Amino acid sequence: MIERERIRTLNAASEQPGARYVLYWMQAAQRYSQNHALCYAAERAAELRLPVVVLFTLADYPNATAPQYRWMLAGLKETAAALRKAGIAFCLRRGEPSALISEYARGAALLVCDASAARWARRIKDGLAAALRLRVLEIDGESVIPTAVASPKQEWSARTLRIKISGALVHYLDCPALKDPKSPRASALYGPAEAGLTSDDELFSAFDGAAPPAYPGDRALEQTELPLPGAKAAHKAMRVFIERRLDGYDAGRNDPLAEGCSGLSPYLHFGQLSPIELGRLALRRGGPGLSAFLEQLVIRRELCRNFVWYRPEDYDSWDALPAWSRATLLEHAGDKRSFVYLRKDFEAGSTHDRYWNAAQAQLVRTGTIHNYMRMYWGKMILAWSGHPEEAFKTAIYLNDRYALDGRDPNGWAGVAWCFGLHDRPWPSRLVFGTVRAMAYSGLKKKFDPEAYARRWLGT
Ligand SMILES: Cc1cc2nc3c(=O)[nH]c(=O)nc-3n(C[C@H](O)[C@H](O)[C@H](O)COP(=O)(O)OP(=O)(O)OC[C@H]3O[C@@H](n4cnc5c(N)ncnc54)[C@H](O)[C@@H]3O)c2cc1C
Known part of the structure; x- marks a missing residue:
């Protein structure tokens, strides 16, 4: 049974009598095991003596690259197989999510959703909750401590959130694993065909084949070193990390060459x-x-989720930065920069700084940058753009486009951190004002940046 505080009811409608299934719109939790929303749907379905139908809507997501779509779909294929093996119908459909979910909701007793805080997903859920005449709920299974429970407001910093939630950590973590849900009646009585539902399994390969670049200068074709996708690969990577690297995490996490993360x-x-x-x-x-x-x-991670949860309309915009950091950056907008680059220069990785270019190459090829270099990457975009607002937009754009883990609260808040979010004022410097600065000299104190540059630039 999942903790009740993970459940949020989004409307006052009741469960529909005479329904054929419980519908789960899978979106943020693309897995079969340890999926709180799926477990809740299965729990409720068992009580109603109904099967569960899982719907995944493949929408056009601006910015995500074709290799990232392929990666996600390979993971979903594995999830679909696990669900179907457990008797749970899985339907993959392409189109506008609200329309597809409404179509499936016609046969549903209730609609269960993930508690993703992304603006587009929230708008869809709010719209459905208002329009549908059945109960709509969301389940927060992607935070250790449910975001709305952790704090009732936007937190100022890690320190203020830590005070609130560190006492609850063991309570939420030291709990038994969820039992894998089963829905035997789904395949026996109400498989997708019988229920009048369709799944377009050909969509699993919708992004296979050569995808042309979206625009001149796009480097999506170079995303050839993404990690192996899927829940099995994730579990293997998790086991290896916990068994072999967790002990050295504190010492090794700031060295991009040590694979300490x-x-x-x-x-x-x-x-x-x-x-x-x-x-x-x-x-x-x-x-x-x-x-x-x-x-x-x-x-x-949950500080980032708190930020996005409480700033749904502007979490990825300049306006979401703290007033003090916007003011100091604008005050220093006219400072002379040692180098000025446009977005296309950053995207191409053609700055004067081989360490920065190496970080951009790592991002493009592997879909992530090591955390320490990610901070340097973001801070230097601020240092070398003509204006801080332009720098902010460039960093959000590049992170959202090329990061496999991008379009995520961690990404939006991580970029905003480079511009002062969740931080405090520091002694004033050119260009940065009182926002914390970072410089190339700092890299050398942590690791061998030349070896890092050689690794990603090959020279
Ligand atoms: C400019 C910038 C952009 C960023 N963009 C993203 C992004 O798009 N997606 C993303 O997941 N993270 C982002 N981060 C945060 C952080 O860099 C990554 O979470 C981390 O490097 C992921 O590597 P890992 O899984 O090996 O982390 P580990 O060190 O192994 O940490 C384990 C997990 O903890 C969380 N975590 C670690 N560091 C942070 C952090 N600083 N803030 C929030 N959560 C953290 C992540 O979920 C991570 O997977 C960004 C940071 C900056 C400065």
Whole structure:
């Protein structure tokens, strides 16, 4: 049974009598096991003596690249197979999500959704909750501590959130794993065909084949070193990390050459891995790296979710930055920059700085950048753009386009952090004002940036 505080009812409608199934719109949690929303749907379906139908709507998501779509669809294919094996119907359809969900909702007793905070998903859920004459709920299974429970307001910094939630960490992590849901009647009595539902399984390969670049200068074709997709690959990577690298996490996490981090952010972003399962297994393993790891996985990650949750309309815009940081950056907008680049120069990785170019190459090829270099990458876009607002837009654009784990609260808040979010004023500097600055000299204190540049630039 899932914790009741993970459930939010989005309208006052009741469950529909005479329905044929319980509908789960899978979106953020693209997995079969340890999926709280799916478990809730199955629990309720069992009580109503109905099967569960899972619907995934493949929408056109501006910015995401074809290799990223392929990656997601490969993971979904694995999830579809696991669901169907458990007797749960899985339908993949392409089109406008609200229209597709409304079509499926006609036969449903209730609609269960993931609690994604992304603006587009929230608008769809709110619209459906207002329009449909059946109960619509969302389940927060992608936060260790449900976002709305962790804090009733936007938090100022990691410190203020930590005070509120660190006491609840063990409560939410030291719990038994969810039982894998089963829905035997779905295939026996109400398979997709019998229920009048259709699944377009050909869509699993919708992005196969050569995809032309979206526009001149696009580097999506170079995304050839993405990690292996899917829940099985995610679990393998998680086990290897917990068994072999968790102990050294604190010491190794700031060295991009040491492979001290987990590399799990793409799996968490697409919901191929549950953050609760990851946190629970790390807690059970324990050891010297645990507290530093939970600081990132829970406190920092959930601070980003808090930011997006409480700023749904502008989390990816300049206006969401703290007033003090916008003011100081604008005050220094006229400062002379040592270099000025346009978005296309950053995108091409053609700045004067081979370490920055190496980070951009890593982002394009693998879909992520090591955390330490990610900070440098974002701060230098601020340092070398003609205006701070232009810099902000460039960083959001590049992160959302090329990061496999992008279009995520961590990405929007991570970029905003480079511009002062969740931070405090520091001694004033040119261009940065009182926003925390970062410089190339700092890299050398942490690791060998030349070796990093050679790794990604080949020279
Ligand atoms: C400019 C910039 C852009 C960023 N863009 C993204 C993004 O698009 N997607 C993304 O997931 N993260 C982003 N981050 C945060 C962080 O860099 C990544 O989460 C981390 O590097 C992912 O690697 P990992 O899984 O090996 O992390 P690990 O160090 O192994 O940490 C485990 C998990 O904890 C969470 N985490 C770690 N560091 C942070 C952090 N600083 N803030 C929030 N959560 C964190 C992530 O979910 C991560 O997967 C960004 C940071 C900056 C400065």
